Amino acid sequence: xxxxxxxxxxxxxxxxxxxxxxxxxxxxxxxxxxxxxxxxxxxxxxxxxxxxxxxxxxxxxxxxxxxxxxxxxxxxxxxxxxxxxxxxxxxxxxxxxxxxxxxxxxxxxxxxxxxxxxxxxxxxxxxxxxxxxxxxxxxxxxxxxxxxxxxxxxxxxxxxxxxxxxxxxxxxxxxxxxxxxxxxxxxxxxxxxxxxxxxxxxxxxxxxxxxxxxxxxxxxxxxxxxxxxxxxxxxxxxxxxxxxxxxxxxxxxxxxxxxxxxxxxxxxxxxxxxxxxxxxxxxxxxxxxxxxxxxxxxxxxxxxxxxxxxxxxxxxxxxxxxxxxxx
Amino acid sequence: xxxxxxxxxxxxxxxxxxxxxxxxxxxxxxxxxxxxxxxxxxxxxxxxxxxxxxxxxxxxxxxxxxxxxxxxxxxxxxxxxxxxxxxxxxxxxxxxxxxxxxxxxxxxxxxxxxxxxxxxxxxxxxxxxxxxxxxxxxxxxxxxxxxxxxxxxxxxxxxxxxxxxxxxxxxxxxxxxxxxxxxxxxxxxxxxxxxxxxxxxxxxxxxxxxxxxxxxxxxxxxxxxxxxxxxxxxxxxxxxxxxxxxxxxxxxxxxxxxxxxxxxxxxxxxxxxxxxxxxxxxxxxxxxxxxxxxxxxxxxxxxxxxxxxxxxxxxxxxxxxxxxxxx
Numbered sequence: 001x002x003x004x005x006x007x008x009x010x011x012x013x014x015x016x017x018x019x020x021x022x023x024x025x026x027x028x029x030x031x032x033x034x035x036x037x038x039x040x041x042x043x044x045x046x047x048x049x050x051x052x053x054x055x056x057x058x059x060x061x062x063x064x065x066x067x068x069x070x071x072x073x074x075x076x077x078x079x080x081x082x083x084x085x086x087x088x089x090x091x092x093x094x095x096x097x098x099x100x101x102x103x104x105x106x107x108x109x110x111x112x113x114x115x116x117x118x119x120x121x122x123x124x125x126x127x128x129x130x131x132x133x134x135x136x137x138x139x140x141x142x143x144x145x146x147x148x149x150x151x152x153x154x155x156x157x158x159x160x161x162x163x164x165x166x167x168x169x170x171x172x173x174x175x176x177x178x179x180x181x182x183x184x185x186x187x188x189x190x191x192x193x194x195x196x197x198x199x200x201x202x203x204x205x206x207x208x209x210x211x212x213x214x215x216x217x218x219x220x221x222x223x224x225x226x227x228x229x230x231x232x233x234x235x236x237x238x239x240x241x242x243x244x245x246x247x248x249x250x251x252x253x254x255x256x257x258x259x260x261x262x263x264x265x266x267x268x269x270x271x272x273x274x275x276x277x278x279x280x281x282x283x284x285x286x287x288x289x290x291x292x293x294x295x296x297x298x299x300x301x302x303x304x305x306x307x308x309x310x311x312x313x314x315x316x317x318x319x320x321x322x323x324x325x326x327x
Numbered sequence: 328x329x330x331x332x333x334x335x336x337x338x339x340x341x342x343x344x345x346x347x348x349x350x351x352x353x354x355x356x357x358x359x360x361x362x363x364x365x366x367x368x369x370x371x372x373x374x375x376x377x378x379x380x381x382x383x384x385x386x387x388x389x390x391x392x393x394x395x396x397x398x399x400x401x402x403x404x405x406x407x408x409x410x411x412x413x414x415x416x417x418x419x420x421x422x423x424x425x426x427x428x429x430x431x432x433x434x435x436x437x438x439x440x441x442x443x444x445x446x447x448x449x450x451x452x453x454x455x456x457x458x459x460x461x462x463x464x465x466x467x468x469x470x471x472x473x474x475x476x477x478x479x480x481x482x483x484x485x486x487x488x489x490x491x492x493x494x495x496x497x498x499x500x501x502x503x504x505x506x507x508x509x510x511x512x513x514x515x516x517x518x519x520x521x522x523x524x525x526x527x528x529x530x531x532x533x534x535x536x537x538x539x540x541x542x543x544x545x546x547x548x549x550x551x552x553x554x555x556x557x558x559x560x561x562x563x564x565x566x567x568x569x570x571x572x573x574x575x576x577x578x579x580x581x582x583x584x585x586x587x588x589x590x591x592x593x594x595x596x597x598x599x600x601x602x603x604x605x606x607x608x609x610x611x612x613x614x615x616x617x618x619x620x621x622x623x624x625x626x627x628x629x630x631x632x633x634x635x636x637x638x639x640x641x642x643x644x645x646x647x648x649x650x651x652x653x654x
Contacts, residue, residue: 023350028374028413044604047355086355106601109653273644274433277371277637279604310604314648317600321641326436 003150003249005196008157008189011058015158018090019054020046022159024166024304029275034291035299037172040276041163044284044310048110050236051159051186051308052083058155059144060087068093070140075099075128077235078107079283079309080146085114096141098132104235104281104313124229147185148243157189163304164197174201174304176296178287181205181214181257182237184246186308191253201304202255204296206286208234208265213241214250215257223247233262233316236283236309258296260289268292269317270324272307279317284309330477330576332523335484335516338385342485345417346381347373349486351493351631356602361618362626364499367603368490371611371637375437377563378486378513378635379410385482386471387414395420397467402426402455404562405434406610406636407473412441423468425459431562431608431640451556474512475570484516490631491524501528501631503623505614508532508541508584509564511573513635518580528631529582531623533613535561535592540568541577542584550574560589560643563610563636585623587616595619596644597651599634606644611636 025040043051060072071094074084081097088095095116099108100123112118119135121128136143145152160177167174177194179187184205191203205214210230217224228240242250260268265282268289272280280288287305291298352367370378387399398421401411408424415422422443426435427450439445446462448455463470472479487504494501504521506514511532518530532541537557544551555567569577587595592609595616599607607615614632618625 020353023352025350025372026347045352049602049604273606273641275376277369277376277606279600279606314600314645314652318641318645318648321645325641 003153003157003188003192005193007150007154008161008193011154012158012161014058014061015054015155018057019158021162022046024163024170025276027276034303036301036303038291039167039172039174039302039304041159041304041306042278043159043306043308044278044280048079048082048086049310050079050083050284051156052079053086054158055152055155055185056080056083056144057087057090059149059151060091060093062151063142067142070142071095072144073098073132073136073141074144074146075132076146077103077238078111079236079311081111081116082107082114084144085111085116089115096135096139098128098135104311106311106313110311147183148245150245153185153189153246153249155189156186157193159186159306160190160193164194167304172302173198175301176298176303177201177203178206178258178290178303178305179203180237180283180286180306180308181207182283183239183243184214184250185243186306187254188246188249190306192249195253203253205250205254205257206290207257207259208232208237208286209259209261211237211239212257212259213239215259217242217247218257233265233282234286236281237286258290260286260293264289264293266320267324269320273321278307279310279312280307281309281312330480330484330515330519332520334477334481335488335520338481339485339488341385341388342381342482345384346485348489349373351490351497352603354603361630363628363630365618366494366499366501366629366631368486368631368633369605370486370633370635371605371607375406375409375413376637377406377410377611378483379406380413381485382479382482382512383407383410383471384414384417386476386478387418387420389478390469394469397469398422399471400425400459400463400468401471401473402459403473404430404565405438405638406563408438408443409434409441411471412438412443416442423462423466425455425462431638433638433640437638474510475572477572480512480516480573480576482516483513484520486513486633487517487520491521494631499629500525502628503625503630504528504530505533505585505617505630505632506530507564507610507613507633507635508534509610510566510570511541511577512570513633514581515573515576517633519576522580530580532577532581532584533617534584534586535559535564535613536586536588538564538566539584539586540566542586544569544574545584560592560609561613563608564613585617587613587620591616591620593647594651596647600648605634606637606639607634608636608639
């Protein structure tokens with residue numbers, strides 16, 4: 001199994017009528033501010049409020065009946081957790097999810113509400129990999145990786161496929177595409193789709209400043225592992241090194257990486273509330289933040305970006321709006 | 328000039344490429360809760376965060392060059408204000424807007440940011456009609472009515488046209504359509520469009536309990552004027568009687584009216600934050616509230632509704648999320 005435009009198209013066929021075909025939005029305000037023609041792929045409007053359902057469903061479809069009966073295990077701070085839980089529910093597979101006890105409440109509750117068993121662990125004190133492996137061994141359940149897996153990457157790649165189809169309908173071929181980047185699964189899938197469709201679109205990954213493992217890896221020319229003890233609002237992007245498979249793809253296809261500060265993320269969340277009428281979580285807002293802060297020369301360009309998730313606790317949301325009342 | 332499916336189609340041609348073709352969204356959570364197949368027309372994603380731009384632009388297009396040079400005047404608590412200001416800006420027409428001093432900040436600031444001159448008045452102490460008439464007389468500007476005008480109604484009717492086209496693509500013909508109702512302009516336009524396309528779709532207006540002038544008028548068989556001093560969060564729906572023209576249409580085409588309480592509105596706003604990832608203002612949330620509260624027998628039906636606006640102050644939004652933390 002590999003990651004190519006045809007394998008992404010196969011994933012799209014599997015997700016047809018199952019995943020939400022999220023809209024590609026435009027905003028006169030955003031165009032006026034940036035001088036660009038902006039296209040926003042709103043994956044916060046996906047099932048479970050994030051793109052993660054796509055990869056999880058595509059992955060779970062591969063399991064045979066015997067494996068399905070034993071269930072699945074995953075570890076995640078929340079969006080992959082909910083993605084796996086929702087996909088498992090649809091396919092009638094029991095799901096065990098290992099989550100950090102500091103995960104956003106909306107993600108913890110969301111995962112439980114979807115019928116998954118949640119095992120909490122203490123971040124920096126316990127190994128989620130070990131807990132998940134033990135759970136898998138005990139129950140015979142299959143581990144569902146968060147990003148470093150071809151089926152997961154192909155599923156996430158369908159975001160890029162749709163984005164290109166939708167931008168073609170608008171007769172606007174993106175010059176630039178900005179993609180939030182944690183482990184690099186969404187980025188790798190989307191970059192593969194875009195590369196297969198239109199090599200003139202330059203793809204950029206966007207990271208929080210404190211979790212810039214891709215930015216550092218790009219400069220080092222190899223996978224770099226960062227410390228990963230610095231806190232960030234972007235709980236969805238707290239991977240400390242690029243995945244092996246994702247990096248082998250992103251190393252080839254991604255032009256460069258951009259970094260945004262915590263306050264730039266808060267500002268983007270407040271902007272989205274005020275002008276886009278969208279609820280965006282911190283990790284889902286990094287590409288929008290990079291655009292709003294002019295991290296590249298966007299003016300005159302057709303600039304597309306992915307809003308990758310919207311699962312944010314009300315208290316954090318309110319804090320962002322208070323901090324940037326007039327963005 | 329009248330209000331018919333063809334005149335709405337003419338308005339749609341004028342708005343083509345100018346207004347946002349807002350998405351028709353679906354939500355697995357909403358379907359699971361209601362037992363219905365729900366289709367949400369997200370007009371909070373329209374320019375200025377509300378449907379009002381459609382009618383305003385369609386109206387302003389009718390003005391000749393001489394009138395345009397003298398400018399336009401409108402009065403509104405905010406969404407019509409911003410709709411007129413945005414349309415006027417696009418057509419290079421000076422705009423004067425009369426707004427109550429208790430209008431939401433986001434609407435006041437939004438109107439000013441769009442380049443309109445704002446004249447504040449004290450609700451219950453001054454007559455906005457008189458102020459607007461004086462402004463119009465002084466400057467020779469044309470008054471742009473908020474709802475009781477065929478061009479305004481035709482513009483708003485394009486929401487219904489799009490909704491039916493989009494639901495046809497999904498092969499889901501709505502059994503029910505719920506529409507927020509203030510003066511009745513959106514309702515009249517949408518009901519006309521739906522009646523011209525598919526008479527099997529039952530159209531309902533939804534009002535705040537404290538501003539139920541349409542509900543009362545429907546029962547009385549004639550236009551009723553209510554007191555209108557009771558406060559409501561739904562600043563966009565504070566008309567005290569149906570419009571003359573809108574009522575003549577709605578009286579014919581609307582099945583009935585539903586009423587929602589202030590807390591039902593707050594709950595719907597919180598639900599939209601948590602599950603739909605949409606920012607919805609109180610007046611824009613009444614149809615969603617009616618659905619969530621089961622004001623009709625929705626189960627088994629294809630139920631469409633309009634989310635008509637998303638201009639809400641951060642403090643009011645936070646209050647709704649706090650009041651209903653787990654909707």
